[in-house]
Amino acid sequence: MSETTVTPEQPITVEEREVKPGFVGTNVPRKEDERLVQGQGVFTDDVRRHGMGYVHFVRSPYAHARIVGIDVSKALELEGVYGTLTGDEVAIQTDPFFELSTPPGSEIKDYALAVGKARWMGEPVAAVVAATRELARDAAELVEVEYEPLPVLVDAERAQETDAPVLHEEAGSNVVWSGEFDWGDFDAALAEADRVIRIERLHFHRFSSTPLECSGCLVEYERATGQWTIFGNHQMPGVGAIWMAPALRVGLDKLRFVSHDIGGAFGNKITLHPYFVACCLLARKLRRPVQWTEWRTDQHMANTHGNERTFLDVEVPVRSDGTMLGFKVSAIDDCGAFPRYEPLGCIIWAQVTPGCYRWRNVRVDFTQVCTNKSPVAPNRGYSRMQHLWLTERLVDIVAHELELDPVEVRKRNYVRSDEMPYETPNGCVYDSGDYALCLDKALELIDYGSIAQRREEASARGKLLGVGIGSTLDSGTNNFGQSMIVNPELQFSGNNEVATVKLDIFGEIVVTLGTVPQGQGHETTASQVVADILGCTPDDVHVRPGHDSYWNSHAGFSGTYASQFAVTGIGAVKGATERLAGEMRQLAAAVLGCSPDDVELAEGQARMRENPEAALPFMALGAIINANNAGLPPDLDVTLNCRYVYRPPFEKPDVERKYGNLTLTYASQVHACVVEIDRETGVYEIVDYGAVDDCGNRIHPQIVEGQVHGATAHALGAATHEQFPYDEDGTLLTANFYDYHVPHALDMPPLKTDYVETPSPFTNYGAKGMGEGGGAGIHALCAAIQDALRPLGGPIVTESCNPPNHVWELIRDPEATRAGVTVESR
């Protein structure tokens, strides 16, 4: 196998190149669909093994309790029960998962099962394995756990008070991480301002994108080699293995991660390592394959939620004309009971520090704390969504208070297209974009010119009509060096992805990806790229479904997350295919007796440009190198099996200044939302909605649009209903789809979409990763509600989730939110 790893000396630039017809940029039929529409997809729970046992976790009914004792004897007496696992065994057989934080967060001890204490309601404290799902559940009820309940902390703003319960005694504090970010000169901006708008509190709520397929795995242990095969739906197995292997005290190669089809993930399947480790221990202990599929209620209670964030003491210095000079804020991020992927969220927001705006002076005091709630994970739009909701709220609150037009304020403050690439105050480089154009297109979609008239018509029907804009960024392709800003000791930086492309004996073109797709159509888009380079069709290209870390197309950051496939995944596929194309030309040249430069690949053949009759079909090339190679020149270094590691061009950030380029691409989205609110009840309807997406050049426009639809639905669900509230005892109030209302077909407003293509100068094909820009929907709806309620005393929308009862509260008592906003005139 030949391999190359190329790091460009300069960022890759899109060359002026000959325009030729190709498959990239077109809507070829999705390769995945044929199996999926016939129910032939292979999801985790579909996989069976002889003699396997079903795992059921015993979960804590208390949000915070000391575990006095666990007695599994009655469970073990039940016929058909294969065995159990408790926290005590876990503590002996594994090491705690490594923590990413500096002290105090680094002192936290996180295991596969609760050890000594349960810290959220639903935390697994033991596991039972039995012959059937039903029996495992029965047996779990027979496990007797004695708890000593402890005081509960559910309010992140109380986490640092001296009398607050402490979750992790070893850390000595509920704080995971805290730090100051100070870019530009905020004090000078304050001095320069004509007005200063102050906002006491804004709150971004806790929710999750709740993939329809719950988490799960089937684990087999091979005693001869000490190797575990984990067929599961982990979406980031590269990092999963980095967590799991040291905890299990084995090398990385002892963990083989396999997935085929995954029923949605949205970041919620990034931190499955505690469950997977428990299953690994059970498979080894019981000497049989074990299968775990999470129940929906388990997922809501105990898998992962998105980060909840509270913004306090916000100050925004503004000039009279609406030019915004910066902002200052104290942010408290609630990561639940364990940090797991955190505290990366404490820096990831900084990828989009100024949002879409030109303000240069930003001061953020950021603190992340633990509470007795389910741990968080990088939910779609991770950390940037919370921050961008803040920046959009600031724009709309400033416009509201200064009686300025939110459209004009945006256009005045947007980074302009002629400023691209634009360096933000903290050193990130916005690669391309035209936010004002996106806004114009969004306004066109909702027929903005007719709004005044529609407002009057709605008013005549007793409704309040409001318009809101949400502009947002979907930063993609992480520089993992940003982790060094939260912890300089961490040894992560850059990024990578791997693909292999080979030509086999019968001429089959076979591609393997390091990415772990969950519905994004990677098989299809990869085949478009391969087909264009090799001069064949996507139908000629077989992209293996799913992921297998034993395919050798796997690296430390492999996975599908953070809007990066179009850059990293495609970059790897392109690199491997170009290498294969070069080898195919070399081989053909050796056989045909010409120079590789004389050979072109077209129509499934390698042929001489000047004499197309002299041609070798791909099948002949594959057969020669693999099965009929006698007589080839000894120095012909060709394998027709090529691997490529794509590495984006990143530097390590300046840790002291918290400064550097944290992501490679910045897709942008502007959404416009029109609501009508019933002034008596607060019930509202989204009556018009436009979404404009710019992710650079689109490799498969239909897939891109599908992502826009889906991300918008997530945002509107989150903005209207989806929330994970806890009562004072730490009980989750929305533990299933009855109480946690996700959008159904009748809930969705008619969506109108449009696009802009500003090619990225830093990537292959000028494409940008995308799929996480839906947060714009939350921003837009908040703005629309605030706009609609202006005639009723001008309440300020301070919450990211606004179900009708909350809107009614705003109508009933507008002063309650108005009191938290002041304007100082200079």
Place this chain on the structure above:
Amino acid sequence: MEAVRSKTVSVEVNGELYEREVDARRLLVHFIRDDLELTGTHVGCDTGNCGACTVLYDGQAVKSCMLLAVQADGTKIETVEGLAQDGQLHPLQQAFSDHHALQCGYCTPGMLLSAKHLLDNNHEPTETEIRRAIQGNICRCTGYVNIVEAIAAVARGEVS
């Protein structure tokens, strides 16, 4: 009298007759998936909300997690595996692909069966009727836009 813990059920699934001894408490969806190994029918929740387990049960769209397997004794069931005939995709399956009405594909089998039930009983549904017909099926990927379009296209006879 000792409680009955299991029962023999006889069910016709996708035209094939199956006779199995099942636990009295076994859910129909687990019978279909685990006993008959027809894993195209999915489980997305444990409360009957998501519709990933939708099958046709004597012609009615039902959530198979809301029935016990023993209740299905003597019935005819159609699952996603029965939609394609002679290697030819059902028009709904083709339309879902043409219109990009699926991403991860997890909700798709249930969605297809709900859509088939609609079109079996209403040849010219309005958009609202389509949305009502699939309101018991949750999709977390598509925002339903292309699903509604795909079903409408089949109703109009526009399938490649």
